[in-house]
Amino acid sequence: MTSLPHSTVLIIDFGAQYAHLIARRVRECHVYSEIVSSSITIDELEARKPNAIILSGGPSSVHEKGAPTCDPRLFDLGIPVLGICYGAQLMAIQLGGTVEETGKREYGKTNLSVSNEGVLFEGLPVEQEVWMSHRDSITKPPPGFTVTSFTEGSPVASMESPRRKLYAVQFHPEVVHTPHGTDILKNFLYRACDILPDWTPTSIIEETIEEIRNRVGKEKVICGLSGGVDSSTAAVLVHKAVGDRLTCVFLDHGLLRGGEAEEVIDTFGRHFKMNLIHRDVSERFLKKLKGVTDPEQKRSIVGGEFIRVFEEVASSLKGVRFFVQGTLYPDVIESGTGEASRIKSHHNVGGLPETMDFELVEPLKFLFKDEVRLMAMELGLPEEIVWRQPFPGPGLAVRIIGEVTEERLKILREADAIVNDEIKKAGMYKEIWQSFAVLPCIKSVGVMGDGRTYSYPIIIRAVTSEDAMTADWVRLPFGVLERIASRITSEVEGVNRVAYDISTKPPATIEWE
Ligand code: XMP
Numbered sequence: 001m002t003s004l005p006h007s008t009v010l011i012i013d014f015g016a017q018y019a020h021l022i023a024r025r026v027r028e029c030h031v032y033s034e035i036v037s038s039s040i041t042i043d044e045l046e047a048r049k050p051n052a053i054i055l056s057g058g059p060s061s062v063h064e065k066g067a068p069t070c071d072p073r074l075f076d077l078g079i080p081v082l083g084i085c086y087g088a089q090l091m092a093i094q095l096g097g098t099v100e101e102t103g104k105r106e107y108g109k110t111n112l113s114v115s116n117e118g119v120l121f122e123g124l125p126v127e128q129e130v131w132m133s134h135r136d137s138i139t140k141p142p143p144g145f146t147v148t149s150f151t152e153g154s155p156v157a158s159m160e161s162p163r164r165k166l167y168a169v170q171f172h173p174e175v176v177h178t179p180h181g182t183d184i185l186k187n188f189l190y191r192a193c194d195i196l197p198d199w200t201p202t203s204i205i206e207e208t209i210e211e212i213r214n215r216v217g218k219e220k221v222i223c224g225l226s227g228g229v230d231s232s233t234a235a236v237l238v239h240k241a242v243g244d245r246l247t248c249v250f251l252d253h254g255l256l257r258g259g260e261a262e263e264v265i266d267t268f269g270r271h272f273k274m275n276l277i278h279r280d281v282s283e284r285f286l287k288k289l290k291g292v293t294d295p296e297q298k299r300s301i302v303g304g305e306f307i308r309v310f311e312e313v314a315s316s317l318k319g320v321r322f323f324v325q326g327t328l329y330p331d332v333i334e335s336g337t338g339e340a341s342r343i344k345s346h347h348n349v350g351g352l353p354e355t356m357d358f359e360l361v362e363p364l365k366f367l368f369k370d371e372v373r374l375m376a377m378e379l380g381l382p383e384e385i386v387w388r389q390p391f392p393g394p395g396l397a398v399r400i401i402g403e404v405t406e407e408r409l410k411i412l413r414e415a416d417a418i419v420n421d422e423i424k425k426a427g428m429y430k431e432i433w434q435s436f437a438v439l440p441c442i443k444s445v446g447v448m449g450d451g452r453t454y455s456y457p458i459i460i461r462a463v464t465s466e467d468a469m470t471a472d473w474v475r476l477p478f479g480v481l482e483r484i485a486s487r488i489t490s491e492v493e494g495v496n497r498v499a500y501d502i503s504t505k506p507p508a509t510i511e512w513e
């Protein structure tokens with residue numbers, strides 16, 4: 001992404017817990033941003049020709065021995081810099097200001113008074129709430145800086161030197177608890193840096209296609225298609241770039257949701273006219289899973305078998321050099337910003353073995369999920385795929401507690417379809433991270449008509465999440481729960497009871513296995 005024509009903001013990561021949030025917010029302002037390690041040298045930084053630099057927060061004190069730092073020449077490159085929290089303190093101390101532990105720590109929501117709107121607060125209220133999280137405070141700005149705001153505990157809550165294009169805020173504009181945070185970032189990007197908001201779905205698509213074309217040349221490419229938004233978008237982009245030299249492989253392991261396989265085949269085979277190899281290997285998987293109840297064993301059977309089938313298909317396609325993978329930016333960030341892309345390329349080929357000797361094409365590896373969805377819409381992917389919720393690789397096998405059988409798959413598919421049909425009707429599907437049904441391996445007594453029943457319950461799970469690392473259960477309206485419960489018990493044979501899972505992650509996980 002380095003040589004592309006759009007503006008670029010580089011975020012130097014000093015160990016901030018939420019550096020990715022800064023990247024997200026900048027992207028939401030339609031400006032491309034990338035996180036880089038604080039070990040980046042001044043030459044490497046200059047070579048990237050960023051339009052602006054943001055110094056992130058971090059857990060250290062600038063006075064600590066071994067605390068991460070930056071080359072002070074950074075401030076003389078003529079590139080606008082915004083320091084946030086630790087980044088602000090680093091700027092202050094390196095340019096001759098004072099940072100001290102005053103004993104007035106600030107954590108959480110804090111009232112900020114703007115004393116001079118300067119560039120960052122142009123057009124914004126003089127009194128506003130901001131999110132603080134700091135021990136040390138800037139007590140004196142460096143020469144040439146104007147203090148633009150203060151709080152009870154921070155005499156310098158923000159400062160700027162427009163002449164040198166240097167800006168700093170002690171608070172966190174990237175978190176939602178700073179209501180005007182995005183406006184402040186916009187003022188920095190558009191007013192202080194004169195950056196144009198040129199990071200749009202159309203520009204991303206054009207640039208990505210061009211990049212794939214240059215990379216792949218005349219070679220053949222293979223793509224494992226799951227029907228999720230990531231692999232689907234990656235496939236469409238590669239198809240636009242290299243056309244028939246792409247072959248998509250869709251393996252139906254029989255653990256998909258109702259109608260999912262048909263939709264993928266229809267969309268890609270008919271609608272997008274791609275080379276699509278579809279293998280229905282459900283019987284093979286079900287045979288392997290027969291009698292297996294241990295969750296880890298199920299996962300390893302599905303994962304292992306998937307690899308074997310994929311290898312068989314791949315080896316029948318001669319001369320394939322590239323493999324497309326829908327890796328997203330959070331996966332890359334999670335592996336660490338320094339060597340991230342290299343680590344991913346070598347060790348995480350979507351669960352496929354390293355011996356498969358393909359070079360990776362990861363067209364989404366600098367994108368967040370919401371950006372992928374915008375792109376997918378622009379590319380004309382059907383709504384059902386664009387908004388499809390994440391789905392685990394082992395599929396329904398980890399949502400059926402106990403043995404996976406045809407009969408139990410049928411029950412779960414029908415119940416799952418009802419859960420999501422009602423959630424869609426309530427207009428809540430897009431705001432929910434994942435919603436699904438789980439089939440436990442217990443039965444309970446019920447009554448139907450005049451007769452006793454002894455059948456399975458269905459558990460409904462619906463969670464909100466930013467990144468699946470943590471999750472909260474959705475406060476579904478009682479009316480929606482009522483309709484789901486009543487439809488499941490009357491329409492799905494073999495179910496007489498419905499429960500709603502109100503566990504958060506942690507301590508629970510999103511999936512049941
Ligand atoms: P848990 O259950 O650990 O899940 O809270 C976190 C997220 O990961 C998904 N998940 C998987 N995705 N292969 C996948 O591709 C898997 O084996 C797998 N297991 C869990 C899960 O649906 C949730 O979004």
